[in-house]
Amino acid sequence: MxxxxxxxxxxxxxxxxxxxxxxxxxxxxxxxxxxxxxxxxxxxxxxxxxxxxxxxxxxANAFIDFxxxxxxADYYLIFMDRLLKMHGDTAVNVAENELNHEFEATVAAIGSEAVFKFEVDSRGEAAFTEQSQHESLFYLSLEDKLMQFNNRALVNYFIVYALKQHTDLELRDAVKPLIDFAKYLQKDLDFTIDLGILATANDRRFMLNKPELPLTVIDRLFVATADEDYMLMNLPRNNGAELLLDQGTKLDIAFDPDDYSQEWAFLVKDSDEQVSFFDVLLHYDLVREWYLANRSALAVRTDHMEIVDEEPPATTEVAEDESLDEASSAEPSEDPAPDEEE
Known part of the structure; x- marks a missing residue:
């Protein structure tokens, strides 16, 4: 009984x-x-x-309405706002929307038309999402102390969409507080962070989503540089090419000849380690146009830091480039190859 x-x-x-x-x-x-x-x-x-x-x-309570x-999602955004303010960073403005009583963020460098909110899933992973294009720029798990930028969304929102409304310098300033937030998480709270294409270390390899690269794609870059001041050269070990940009910045598209997998990747090298691959796409028209025109081959991979379930459901094998797609929205129509990049 x-x-x-x-x-x-x-x-x-x-x-x-x-x-x-x-x-x-x-x-x-x-x-x-x-x-x-x-x-x-x-x-x-x-x-x-x-x-x-x-x-x-x-x-929730059966008898009484709280x-x-x-x-x-509001608590996540308040957390972000307070951590930034603790470091004197006021570039992100968080306020309550009087209509729906939800908190939303704007970034000073790009004005109030771009609105950002966190969207939290059932596992407590929050996606910092721009609301008009619905691009999730980074993912945050407070419980697991993980923070990771979404390379695909960064390109979709800033490079494909926002660059039509703003200057490259405005967009650089818009991204800065997001990078700073990640660094505060790492410094103050021992978070594991992945800046993705925003990372500036010279030894950071931005792996392509597809391991093999048709050499015709590099040939197109050689053709594009013919009438430009930039020089593109084959690397000494015939493992790719190096583009010499201004101010001592170099962009390599290459594979490691000592690695049996020979997976292709981008590398950005500059004397002060201040330039990221995102910066190169943002500031150099030549590279940006070549990248977007060949994005199906050149898309940079995001190895998503998954929060693994104890008993993952049995599913058929999913292509590597879909691991972040479910958290991101459909691509903007301008994206030449929306399904290839994360």
């Missing part, structure tokens, strides 16, 4: 309502304490703890 007994008598129902009020009052006090911690703490670890707990807090409250 089941131990569960239906509450039917008046006294039992009154007691159940009383117990429910007690639960709600206790939960409400916990909620208020966490809100205060989120809003007031000056310690990054306490900020992270409060955000994690708020995002998981279940305020007062209006924010959602997990």
């Amino acid at each position: 089941s131990n569960n007994r239906i509450v039917t008598s008046p006294s039992e129902r009154v007691q159940a309502l009383s117990d429910s009020f007690k639960d709600v009052l206790s939960l409400g006090q916990r909620y208020v304490d966490l809100l205060d911690q989120l809003a007031q703490t000056k310690d990054a670890k306490n900020l992270l703890s409060a955000t994690n707990k708020l995002a998981k807090l279940d305020l 007062p209006p409250h924010y959602k997990a």
Whole structure:
């Protein structure tokens, strides 16, 4: 016989309502304490703890409707805003939308027309998503301390779309606070971060989504440089080519001849290690036009830092370039090869 007994008598129902009020009052006090911690703490670890707990807090009650409250996506955005402000970074503005009472962010360098929100999935992974084009620029898991940029979305939004409305310098300034946010996560909270094509280290290889590259694609770059001031040269070991840009910046499209896989990749080299592959696409028309025209072959891969389930469902093998597609929207119509890049 089941131990569960239906509450039917008046006294039992009154007691159940009383117990429910007690639960709600206790939960409400916990909620208020966490809100205060989120809003007031000056310690990054306490900020992270409060955000994690708020995002998981279940305020549902069978008897009592809890007062209006924010959602997990709002707490993520408040967390981002507070961590930036702790470092004196005011380039991102977070405010509550008076119509739907959700928090949204804008970036000073590109104005208020570009609106960003976090979109949180069932596993607690949040995607920082631009709302008009619905491109998820980076993914964040507070519980697993992971943060990763989405190469495909960075190209789709900034290089394909936003560059039509803004200058390259404005877009560089728009990306900077996002990079800084990642570095604060790493420095203050020991996050594992992946800047993707925003990384500037000279030894960072930006692997292509497809391991093999038709040499005709490089030939097209040779043709494109014929009437330009930039020089394209074959590498000494016949493993690719190097484009000499201005100010000592070099762009290689090559494979490692000592690696049996011989997977193709981009490398960006400059004396101060301040230039990323994203910067090259943003500032150099020649490279950008060649890249976008041949994006099906040149798309840069994102090896998504998955949060692995203990018992993953049995599925058929999925192509490597679909690992981020489900979190991103459909590509803009200008994208020459939307399905090849992550």
